[in-house]
Amino acid sequence: MKTEKHIDDPDIILIGSGIMSATLGVVLKELDPELKIQVYEAAEGIACEASDGWHNAGTGHAGLCELSYTPDYTDEGEVNVEKAIDIFQEFTHSLQFWGYAARKGIIEHPTDCVNPVPHLSFVHGKDQVKFLRSRYLQMKKHHFFNEMEYTEDREIIREWAPLILEGRDNDAVAMTRMPNGTDVNFGALASELINWLSQQKNCGCATLHRVTDLEEKNGRWSVEVASLKQSKKFITTAGFVFIGAGGGSLSLLQKSGIPQAKGLAGFPIGGQWLVSESPNLVRQHNAKVYGISPGSAPTMAVPHLDTRIINGKKSLLFGPYASWTTKFLHEKGSVLDLPLSIRADNILSLIKVGISNIPLVFYLLRQGTQSMKNRLTELRSFYPAASGKDWKLIDAGIRVQAIKKEDGDAGIVHFGTEVMTNNTGTLSALLGASPGASVSTNIALNIIQKCFPNILQAHAGHSKMKELIPSYDEDLRSAEMAQRQEEVCRAAAQALKLEK
Ligand SMILES: Cc1cc2nc3c(=O)[nH]c(=O)nc-3n(C[C@H](O)[C@H](O)[C@H](O)COP(=O)(O)OP(=O)(O)OC[C@H]3O[C@@H](n4cnc5c(N)ncnc54)[C@H](O)[C@@H]3O)c2cc1C
Secondary structure, three states, X not given: OOOEOOXXXXXXXXXXXXXXXXXXXXXXXXXXXXXXXXXXXXXXXXOOOOOOOOOOOOEOOOOOXXXXXXXXXOOOOOEOOHHHXXXXXXXXXXXXXXXXXXXXXXXXXXXXXXXXXXXXXXXXXXXXXXXXXXXXXXXXXXXXXXXXXXXXXXXXXXHHOHHHHOOOXXXXXXXXXXXXXXXXXXXXXXXXXXXXXXXXXXXXXXXXXXXXXXXXXXXXXXXXXXXXXXXXXXXXXXXXXXEOOHHHHHHHHHHHOOHHHOOOEEEEEEEEEEEEOOHHHHHHOOOEEEOOOOXXXXXXXXXXXXXXXXXXXXXXXXXXXXXXXXXXXXXXXXOOHHHHHOOXXXXXXXXXXXHOOHHHHHHHHHHHOOOHHHXXXXXXXXXXXXXXXXXXXXXXXXXXXXXXXXXXXXXXXXXXXXXXXXXOOOEEEEEOOOOHHHHHHHHHHHHHHHHOHHHHHOHHHHHHXXXXXXXXXXXXXXXXXXXXHHXXXXXXXXXXXXXX
């Protein structure tokens, strides 16, 4: 979707049209219909970077199947499931907001955006089975996961996900299953949200417009924008700027000059998927099945075999594989992105992170140079009977792993999604990728609480927010909230047509 609509003197400028800007823009406009909001997008279309349907796995991350969210053990030696519980609650904010947007017609085609797909975890080998059993027993105690099923029985696994067992040896196996998982096309979702936003009074969206610089002057941000069609630049100003530029966020943060950006660096890791459209395979697999990252692989490289539903068509996706790149963006990126991001204040952190993550560096080297034969070997450790003729390799999105100065020893791969806000609350930026798009509503909520407290404190703002995200000021994690959680999730599922 190409679009060009400019408004004068916006209150808010959103840089980028991915799921993060789209969500923040719609939530703010709903809270205060008088707000003037302008979106600038460098690419020709809406949400065609990390949020694009094929550039991410589309997993509605709710902690149901991702084993990397439960890596720790409690003092009693059981798997610690707290992080999964937190992510579930954050995901319910997205689900409720999407449900609201569907009821109000902001999202016109909910089934193009979100579909029900069971979330499964699969392990093999005695140690992994022990881990999954403990994780299941801990999760099952919590009302968020009371529908979780566990099995070590091959016949049941064959029923749930037959491809995983086809041609497999006799090693011990186990699987958990949550029926209420989702597959989300974040690109379609962002497009619907931006489309609605740009049709509202005092709101505009201009594609092929790249923000090239920004500076705070007398409490307002002066933003330099390049029209890529007309090769000319202009300046516009706004009281608040959100840098939701994905891989482009780091360089804009550096240009903004806010103290929080000092020492920040970024390292891009490209992604790739194997995709199959074979009707025979697609018919047999209806699930997102997550395993455990092999050896030195970072948590983001957890292998998974997923049903995807994009433009109404089902297909299978396996990966991710890492690839080398120095670009921070696919469409409007340049091979100079990485070298140009290196500054005197971040070069030491980059070197330090490299040295303290030697296994990761070797992992990336191996991944970046691997052949199709090796990629199929990885696929076969998941789906042993896979045949090369059914699969093709495609590019996924680029993750720019953010590195903070004090992160030196902590390493890049442990750095999740982080919102950076300046001291006056007039600029926010989003860095990092995981759990990413799934918790975009929770991220928007945090930004609004920090930068627009007046809107929420006003009676009208609070009650409107209760309409958008009914549980936004409630803690659904406590046992007495089980019924409330079921209630809000069921209402959202109905609006999104997710119910079986
Ligand atoms: C391989 C991979 C798999 C993933 N899997 C999942 C998953 O299963 N579930 C999940 O929830 N998340 C997943 N994620 C994370 C998720 O994709 C991201 O968190 C999310 O899409 C980020 O959205 P965004 O709006 O911040 O960025 P983007 O979608 O990248 O949007 C940023 C936009 O800003 C534009 N832009 C950049 N610079 C400028 C500029 N200077 N001026 C104007 N516009 C600019 C870009 O063109 C782009 O359209 C995955 C990510 C990757 C890479």
